[in-house]
Amino acid sequence: MKRLFTIALVTLTFLTIVRAQSVAERLGYPRDAKLLIVHGDDLGMAHSVNTATIKAFETGLVNSGSIMVPCPWLSEIAAYARANTRADLGLHLTLTSEWTNFRWGPVSSRDRVTSLLDKDGYFYLTETEAAAHADPKQVEMEIMAQIERARALGIQPTHLDSHMGTLYQNKALFELFLRVARSQKLPVRVAKAWFARADFLPSVLSQDDVYIDRILDINPTVAPKDWAKFYSDAIRKLEPGVTEIVIHLAYDDSEMQGATSNHPDWGAAWRQRDFEFFTSDAFRKLLQENQIKLITWRELGKLIK
Amino acid sequence: MKRLFTIALVTLTFLTIVRAQSVAERLGYPRDAKLLIVHGDDLGMAHSVNTATIKAFETGLVNSGSIMVPCPWLSEIAAYARANTRADLGLHLTLTSEWTNFRWGPVSSRDRVTSLLDKDGYFYLTETEAAAHADPKQVEMEIMAQIERARALGIQPTHLDSHMGTLYQNKALFELFLRVARSQKLPVRVAKAWFARADFLPSVLSQDDVYIDRILDINPTVAPKDWAKFYSDAIRKLEPGVTEIVIHLAYDDSEMQGATSNHPDWGAAWRQRDFEFFTSDAFRKLLQENQIKLITWRELGKLIK
Numbered sequence: 001m002k003r004l005f006t007i008a009l010v011t012l013t014f015l016t017i018v019r020a021q022s023v024a025e026r027l028g029y030p031r032d033a034k035l036l037i038v039h040g041d042d043l044g045m046a047h048s049v050n051t052a053t054i055k056a057f058e059t060g061l062v063n064s065g066s067i068m069v070p071c072p073w074l075s076e077i078a079a080y081a082r083a084n085t086r087a088d089l090g091l092h093l094t095l096t097s098e099w100t101n102f103r104w105g106p107v108s109s110r111d112r113v114t115s116l117l118d119k120d121g122y123f124y125l126t127e128t129e130a131a132a133h134a135d136p137k138q139v140e141m142e143i144m145a146q147i148e149r150a151r152a153l154g155i156q157p158t159h160l161d162s163h164m165g166t167l168y169q170n171k172a173l174f175e176l177f178l179r180v181a182r183s184q185k186l187p188v189r190v191a192k193a194w195f196a197r198a199d200f201l202p203s204v205l206s207q208d209d210v211y212i213d214r215i216l217d218i219n220p221t222v223a224p225k226d227w228a229k230f231y232s233d234a235i236r237k238l239e240p241g242v243t244e245i246v247i248h249l250a251y252d253d254s255e256m257q258g259a260t261s262n263h264p265d266w267g268a269a270w271r272q273r274d275f276e277f278f279t280s281d282a283f284r285k286l287l288q289e290n291q292i293k294l295i296t297w298r299e300l301g302k303l304i305k
Numbered sequence: 306m307k308r309l310f311t312i313a314l315v316t317l318t319f320l321t322i323v324r325a326q327s328v329a330e331r332l333g334y335p336r337d338a339k340l341l342i343v344h345g346d347d348l349g350m351a352h353s354v355n356t357a358t359i360k361a362f363e364t365g366l367v368n369s370g371s372i373m374v375p376c377p378w379l380s381e382i383a384a385y386a387r388a389n390t391r392a393d394l395g396l397h398l399t400l401t402s403e404w405t406n407f408r409w410g411p412v413s414s415r416d417r418v419t420s421l422l423d424k425d426g427y428f429y430l431t432e433t434e435a436a437a438h439a440d441p442k443q444v445e446m447e448i449m450a451q452i453e454r455a456r457a458l459g460i461q462p463t464h465l466d467s468h469m470g471t472l473y474q475n476k477a478l479f480e481l482f483l484r485v486a487r488s489q490k491l492p493v494r495v496a497k498a499w500f501a502r503a504d505f506l507p508s509v510l511s512q513d514d515v516y517i518d519r520i521l522d523i524n525p526t527v528a529p530k531d532w533a534k535f536y537s538d539a540i541r542k543l544e545p546g547v548t549e550i551v552i553h554l555a556y557d558d559s560e561m562q563g564a565t566s567n568h569p570d571w572g573a574a575w576r577q578r579d580f581e582f583f584t585s586d587a588f589r590k591l592l593q594e595n596q597i598k599l600i601t602w603r604e605l606g607k608l609i610k
Binding site for chain 1: 351352353355356376377378379380381384405406407408409412413414415416417424425426454457458556558559560563564
């Protein structure tokens with residue numbers, strides 16, 4: 001009896017140790033490794049986004065991205081995905097259409113997802129409106145339709161995230177998002193650092209889910225002249241563990257200026273600044289000087305049982 | 306009895322004379338007047354198309370256009386329409402999605418118009434495929450949905466036409482197109498000169514329908530260097546009656562190059578050449594020298610009872 005108890009205790013201790021492994025360790029890196037995903041959002045939205053992000057992928061400095069299935073330039077990025085099967089491309093599940101001149105709507109049949117549509121028949125402009133009106137069953141139907149269309153076009157997604165964070169707006173939406181991701185055996189963009197601000201996250205996530213330590217992104221309080229400084233400081237101060245930097249790449253060209261004309265935040269010039277920094281030698285040097293290793297969602301996805 | 310017969314004969318002759326009036330005469334112009342509509346197609350398709358066409362409208366030399374409701378930049382041109390209520394804007398009813406990198410689909414609920422969708426869930430690439438698969442009831446539902454969405458966005462269309470001519474591909478499609486147009490009391494793009502090549506047209510049209518004499522457009526056999534010559538010759542030789550020149554305006558910029566990358570016909574450079582010619586002083590001079598009067602579909606629409 002005492003022997004059995006000892007075996008049980010040893011096993012439990014062993015399991016606890018296994019569970020306590022950091023994501024970095026589960027990936028085979030030392031616990032203090034600084035691992036980074038440099039992730040371009042919004043692929044498929046515009047030609048400018050596609051071409052700038054593909055150009056950035058070619059530098060090797062931006063190594064991940066996610067695709068908006070309902071957007072007009074999906075076919076262009078799907079062709080890239082078919083020709084570059086090792087690219088780390090996820091789906092940027094989309095339930096909002098935020099630019100007033102340039103809009104999109106659902107992949108599923110409109111009359112089956114009426115709770116997702118504004119008065120003009122497009123997705124809502126903001127994530128708060130979208131979340132307030134969304135019937136979770138219709139959300140699940142729509143995001144499954146987006147995943148199915150992506151796969152039908154030859155995209156093999158490595159991860160899922162949510163455009164403008166709509167699927168993190170409340171517990172019901174996050175639960176269905178995670179249910180869909182688990183059914184697809186795909187990791188979702190979730191960071192431990194978010195637990196404080198979205199307290200439902202830890203109760204919905206299980207130990208079998210794969211999530212990272214933190215997400216970094218720039219915000220409208222940073223002046224354009226301080227762009228490189230903001231990112232450089234963030235990289236110098238990068239903590240050990242897995243971090244994703246979420247960036248938005250495009251050129252400051254006529255198409256992007258038209259799309260984002262009345263909205264400088266995340267606008268054309270913003271995206272050009274992101275492009276300049278994340279394709280620069282300065283960024284490459286910072287990664288080297290700070291012993292930062294780039295990893296992808298593809299590696300993280302392999303941890304899913 | 307003889308008197309009654311005389312009255313009947315006079316009445317009949319009078320009616321024949323009335324009916325025999327040319328469209329030019331019905332509009333109040335002399336029979337030999339040269340009347341021209343300069344019409345930019347494909348508004349709403351792309352930012353480049355919208356901005357180039359609006360710029361051309363501002364010259365006064367391009368005076369009409371039509372809007373593709375299913376396309377991503379509809380909201381931008383709808384805002385223009387609301388702000389410019391005298392602009393001669395029709396609907397370019399859309400059942401095809403011809404650019405492989407950049408695509409769109411129906412306004413109506415997808416599962417109610419399955420005959421209009423290709424395997425990727427967009428409209429077919431070509432007008433022949435679209436016409437071959439189209440269930441006329443579903444076409445009617447979709448074009449009504451396009452008209453309703455346009456009106457809901459504040460567009461008051463002055464005329465209807467059909468992107469890539471899908472609705473002229475066979476008698477069944479043209480009949481329903483005309484039925485919808487009559488129900489909306491809107492003129493459709495039809496020219497007498499087409500009767501020879503689409504022999505069902507005269508049997509479907511009635512004397513109450515308003516149509517024009519001829520449509521001119523450039524075609525891929527014209528070399529880029531001969532662009533201005535082609536249009537200049539056509540304008541010098543313009544016959545009396547009502548002519549529409551159908552043109553495609555956009556800038557030869559990154560967005561249009563991306564959309565039309567593998568298809569130079571009606572591509573980015575083509576549209577820039579159209580823009581250059583139809584906003585030029587040379588074109589303005591040609592109109593003056595040849596006593597050509599610009600008219601609009603708005604005037605033609607007033608002839609509909």
